[in-house]
Amino acid sequence: MEALYIFTWILHLVFIVSQVSSEPFEDKQALLDFVNNLPHFRSLNWNESSPVCNNWTGVKCSGDGSRIVAVRLPGVGFSGQIPPNTISRLSALKILSLRSNIISGYFPSDFVNLRSLCYLYLQFNNFSGPLPDFSVWKNLTIVNLSNNGFNGTIPLSLLNLTQLQALYLANNSLSGEIPDLKLPSLQQLNLSNNNLSGSIPESLKKFPTSVFGGNNITFDESSAPRASPDVAPSSESNLRPKNGRRIGETALLGIIIAAAVLGLLAFVFLIIACRVRRKREDGFVGTLQKREMSPEKMVSRNQDASNRLFFFEGCNYAFDLEDLLRASAEVLGKGTFGMAYKAILEDATTVVVKRLKEVNVGKRDFEQQMEIVGNIRHENVVELKAYYYSKDEKLMVYDYFSQGSVSSMLHGKRGEGKIPLDWDTRIRIAIGTARGIARIHAETGGKLVHGNIKSSNIFLNSQQYGCVSDLGLTTITNSLAPVISRAAGYRAPEVTDTRKAAQPSDVYSFGVVLLELLTGKSPIHTTGGDELVHLVRWVHSVVREEWTAEVFDVELLRYPNIEEEMVEMLQIALACVVRMPDQRPKMPEVVKMIENVRRIDADNRPSSENKSESSTPPPPVVAEN
Numbered sequence: 183m184e185a186l187y188i189f190t191w192i193l194h195l196v197f198i199v200s201q202v203s204s205e206p207f208e209d210k211q212a213l214l215d216f217v218n219n220l221p222h223f224r225s226l227n228w229n230e231s232s233p234v235c236n237n238w239t240g241v242k243c244s245g246d247g248s249r250i251v252a253v254r255l256p257g258v259g260f261s262g263q264i265p266p267n268t269i270s271r272l273s274a275l276k277i278l279s280l281r282s283n284i285i286s287g288y289f290p291s292d293f294v295n296l297r298s299l300c301y302l303y304l305q306f307n308n309f310s311g312p313l314p315d316f317s318v319w320k321n322l323t324i325v326n327l328s329n330n331g332f333n334g335t336i337p338l339s340l341l342n343l344t345q346l347q348a349l350y351l352a353n354n355s356l357s358g359e360i361p362d363l364k365l366p367s368l369q370q371l372n373l374s375n376n377n378l379s380g381s382i383p384e385s386l387k388k389f390p391t392s393v394f395g396g397n398n399i400t401f402d403e404s405s406a407p408r409a410s411p412d413v414a415p416s417s418e419s420n421l422r423p424k425n426g427r428r429i430g431e432t433a434l435l436g437i438i439i440a441a442a443v444l445g446l447l448a449f450v451f452l453i454i455a456c457r458v459r460r461k462r463e464d465g466f467v468g469t470l471q472k473r474e475m476s477p478e479k480m481v482s483r484n485q486d487a488s489n490r491l492f493f494f495e496g497c498n499y500a501f502d503l504e505d506l507l508r509a510s511a512e513v514l515g516k517g518t519f520g521m522a523y524k525a526i527l528e529d530a531t532t533v534v535v536k537r538l539k540e541v542n543v544g545k546r547d548f549e550q551q552m553e554i555v556g557n558i559r560h561e562n563v564v565e566l567k568a569y570y571y572s573k574d575e576k577l578m579v580y581d582y583f584s585q586g587s588v589s590s591m592l593h594g595k596r597g598e599g600k601i602p603l604d605w606d607t608r609i610r611i612a613i614g615t616a617r618g619i620a621r622i623h624a625e626t627g628g629k630l631v632h633g634n635i636k637s638s639n640i641f642l643n644s645q646q647y648g649c650v651s652d653l654g655l656t657t658i659t660n661s662l663a664p665v666i667s668r669a670a671g672y673r674a675p676e677v678t679d680t681r682k683a684a685q686p687s688d689v690y691s692f693g694v695v696l697l698e699l700l701t702g703k704s705p706i707h708t709t710g711g712d713e714l715v716h717l718v719r720w721v722h723s724v725v726r727e728e729w730t731a732e733v734f735d736v737e738l739l740r741y742p743n744i745e746e747e748m749v750e751m752l753q754i755a756l757a758c759v760v761r762m763p764d765q766r767p768k769m770p771e772v773v774k775m776i777e778n779v780r781r782i783d784a785d786n787r788p789s790s791e792n793k794s795e796s797s798t799p800p801p802p803v804v805a806e807n
C-alpha cells in the first residue's frame with residue numbers, strides 16, 4: 183500500500199518536472215481547476231495530456247511559453263459562479279474574455295491578483311452586485327462589463343486607470359451620479375440603459391448623448407456634444423495634452439483648424455488611394471478604415487446566438503465577431519469572390535478574412551457548403567477556420583501566411599532583394615498543390631470542385647509544400663471576375679460560366695500553375711508591345727518551334743542538373759492543359775507523375791544543400807517582358 187502510494191507520488195513528481203520544463207504547469211492546473219468546476223455546454227479540447235500552449239482552445243502563452251497571457255472563451259456556455267482561486271492564479275494574464283456566457287454572482291474578488299490585466303471582456307453574462315475597485319489593475323485598457331446585472335454606483339477608482347481607452351457599462355442597473363471621469367486615454371464609452379441620474383460631467387461631454395441614453399440624466403444645453411459625434415471623441419482625446427488641463431480658446435481654434443486640414447488631407451489621400459486601387463487589380467495594400475468594416479454595419483443589432491462566428495472543431499482560435507471587427511485590418515487584395523483582409527487581433531493573432539460578395543444561396547446551403555469545405559483537413563489544403571453568415575455579410579476566416587502567395591513569390595518585384603524561388607521549392611509547391619487538389623476532388627463522393635485554382639490561392643505550409651485555398655465557392659457565388667482578369671488565364675477553354683467548373687477544369691488550371699512555376703511568367707502577360715499573351719499558347723508556340731530551355735524561367739538557370747526534371751514537369755503541365763477535358767489526366771494521376779519527378783531527384787542528385795553550395799553564379803539580371 184505504502185509502496186504503491188510512494189510510487190504514484192514519484193510518477194506524479196516526474197510528470198510535474200517534465201511538464202515544468204516545457205510549459206506553464208501551474209497555470210495549466212489553474213485552468214483545469216476552473217473548467218472542471220464550472221459547468222459549460224460546449225466541450226473544450228483541453229486535454230490534460232496535451233500541451234496547453236498552442237493547443238488548448240482559447241489559450242495563449244507568452245512568447246517563451248512560461249506563462250499563460252490570454253484566455254478567451256466567449257460563448258462556451260459557462261453557467262454559475264466563477265470558482266474562486268482558479269482564473270485568479272493566472273497572475274500574468276493580460277487578456278480575459280468570458281463574454282457571452284451565463285456566468286452569475288458578484289465580480290470575482292480574487293481577480294485583484296490579475297495585476298497585468300489589460301483587456302477585460304465580461305459582457306453578456308449574468309453578473310450582479312457592485313463594480314469592483316478598479317485601482318488594482320493599473321494597465322487596464324479595455325473594460326467591457328455591459329449587459330450584466332451590476333448595480334451600485336460607478337466607482338471613483340476608475341480614475342486610477344490612466345491607460346483606459348474603452349469603458350462599456352451599458353445595460354446594467356448602475357445608479358447614482360456619473361463621476362467626473364478625467365481619463366486621458368478614454369475614447370469609447372457607453373453607459374446607456376442604467377439607472378444613472380444627475381447631469382453629464384464636464385469631462386464626458388465630448389461623447390455623443392446616445393452613450394448616456396436610457397438613464398435619468400438631465401441634458402442641459404451645454405451638454406450636447408460639441409462636434410459631430412463621429413469625429414469628436416477620438417480626435418479630441420488624441421490631441422488633448424497629457425496633463426489634462428483645460429485647453430485655451432486659441433489652442434482650441436488651432437485644433438479645429440488642424441483637424442480640418444487633417445480631414446482634408448485624409449480625404450485627398452482616400453481619393454488617391456481609390457484611384458491607385460482601381461488601376462491595379464491585385465496587390466493594393468491600404469489600411470482598412472474602421473468605417474469600412476464598422477460594427478454597426480456588420481453586427482446585426484439582435485445579438486442572438488445564431489449570429490456568431492462559426493468555428494470548426496479543433497480550431498485553436500478564441501475570438502469572436504467583435505474581436506474581429508475591432509482588429510486592425512489591411513486590404514490584401516480583391517479576389518474572385520470579394521475582398522480579402524489581413525486582420526490583426528489585439529493579442530497579435532493574425533488571420534485572413536474574406537468578405538464574400540454576391541453569394542447566391544440561402545443560409546442553409548451556405549452552411550452546408552462551409553461544412554464540406556471546413557471539414558477537409560489536409561496538410562495541403564488551407565484550413566477554413568470559421569465563417570459568418572448574415573443577410574448582409576458573409577465572412578470566411580483563414581490562417582494568415584506571412585510569406586504571401588506563390589503568385590507574389592513568383593511575380594513580385596524581381597531584381598535586388600528578391601529571393602528567387604529555387605527549383606526544390608517549386609517542386610514542393612507543385613507536389614503539395616497537386617495533393618491538395620486531389621484531396622478536394624475526393625470529397626463529396628468524388629464530386630467536389632475547387633473552381634478557382636491560381637497561384638495567388640496557393641501558399642506554403644509549414645513544411646514549405648504547396649497548400650491550396652479558396653475552394654468550393656464557385657457553386658455558391660456569382661463570380662465577380664471580369665472577363666479579362668487574372669483568373670482568366672487559368673480558365674479551361676470549356677468553362678464559359680465559372681459556376682459550371684468541373685474537375686477537369688481544375689486540372690487545366692493546375693497545369694497553368696505548373697507552367698507558371700516553370701516559366702516564371704504570369705498566365706496572361708505582355709511581350710514587348712501591348713499584345714496580351716496567353717501562357718499556354720506561348721508555351722505551345724515555343725515548344726513547337728524547338729524543344730529548348732527558352733521556355734524556362736531565367737531564375738532557374740543557375741541550378742545545375744535540373745533540366746531533365748524541368749522537361750518532365752513541362753510534359754506533365756502540357757498534359758494537364760490539353761484542350762479536350764476528357765483527355766486530361768485525373769488529379770491522383772497527376773500527383774503520381776509529379777512524385778516520380780521527385781524520385782529521380784532523390785536517387786540521382788546530391789542533396790539540395792550540396793547543390794546550392796556548388797552553384798554560386800550571381801543571379802542573372804532579369805527583365806520581365
Ligand SMILES: *[C@@H]1O[C@H](CO)[C@@H](O)[C@H](O)[C@H]1NC(C)=O
Nearest residue numbers: 226227228229230231232233
Ligand atoms: C487526451 O489525449 C490522450 C493522448 O493524447 C488521448 O489518449 C485521450 O483520449 C485524450 N483524452 C480526451 C478526453 O480527449
Ligand SMILES: *[C@@H]1O[C@H](CO)[C@@H](O)[C@H](O)[C@H]1NC(C)=O
Nearest residue numbers: 231232233236237496497498
Ligand atoms: C493538440 O494535441 C493533440 C495531441 O497532443 C493533437 O492530436 C491535436 O491535433 C492538437 N491540436 C492542435 C490544435 O494543435
Ligand SMILES: *[C@@H]1O[C@H](CO)[C@@H](O)[C@H](O)[C@H]1NC(C)=O
Nearest residue numbers: 296297298299319320321322
Ligand atoms: C503595465 O505595463 C507596463 C508597460 O507595458 C509594464 O512595464 C508593467 O509591468 C505592467 N504592470 C503590470 C502590473 O503588469
Ligand SMILES: *[C@@H]1O[C@H](CO)[C@@H](O)[C@H](O)[C@H]1NC(C)=O
Nearest residue numbers: 261284286307308309310331
Ligand atoms: C440571471 O440572474 C437572475 C438573478 O440575478 C436570475 O433571476 C436569472 O434567472 C439569471 N439568468 C440566467 C440565465 O441564469
Ligand SMILES: *[C@@H]1O[C@H](CO)[C@@H](O)[C@H](O)[C@H]1NC(C)=O
Nearest residue numbers: 305324326328329348350504
Ligand atoms: C462591449 O460590448 C458591447 C456589447 O454590449 C459591444 O457593443 C461593444 O462593442 C464592446 N466594446 C468593446 C470595446 O469591447
Ligand SMILES: *[C@@H]1O[C@H](CO)[C@@H](O)[C@H](O)[C@H]1NC(C)=O
Nearest residue numbers: 310311312332333334335357
Ligand atoms: C444590488 O443587487 C443585490 C442583489 O443582486 C442587492 O442585494 C443589493 O442590495 C443591490 N444594491 C444596490 C445598491 O441596489
Ligand SMILES: *[C@@H]1O[C@H](CO)[C@@H](O)[C@H](O)[C@H]1NC(C)=O
Nearest residue numbers: 315317318338339340341342
Ligand atoms: C487610486 O486608488 C486608490 C486606492 O483605491 C485611491 O485611494 C485613490 O484615490 C485612487 N486615485 C484616484 C485618482 O482616484
Ligand SMILES: *[C@@H]1O[C@H](CO)[C@@H](O)[C@H](O)[C@H]1NC(C)=O
Nearest residue numbers: 328329352353372374375483
Ligand atoms: C442594451 O440592450 C439593448 C436591448 O437588449 C440592446 O439593443 C443594446 O444594443 C444593448 N446595448 C449595448 C451597448 O450592448
Ligand SMILES: *[C@@H]1O[C@H](CO)[C@@H](O)[C@H](O)[C@H]1NC(C)=O
Nearest residue numbers: 355357358376377378379398
Ligand atoms: C433607479 O433609481 C431610483 C433612485 O435614484 C430608485 O428609486 C429606482 O428604484 C431605481 N430603479 C431601478 C430599476 O433600479
Ligand SMILES: *[C@@H]1O[C@H](CO)[C@@H](O)[C@H](O)[C@H]1NC(C)=O
Nearest residue numbers: 352353372374375390392393
Ligand atoms: C450606446 O449604447 C446604446 C444602446 O444601449 C446605443 O443606442 C448607442 O448608439 C451606443 N452609443 C455608442 C456611441 O456606442
Ligand SMILES: *[C@@H]1O[C@H](CO)[C@@H](O)[C@H](O)[C@H]1NC(C)=O
Nearest residue numbers: 377379380381397398399400
Ligand atoms: C429622475 O431624477 C429626478 C431628479 O434628478 C428625480 O426627481 C426623479 O424622480 C427621477 N426619476 C426616476 C424615474 O427615477
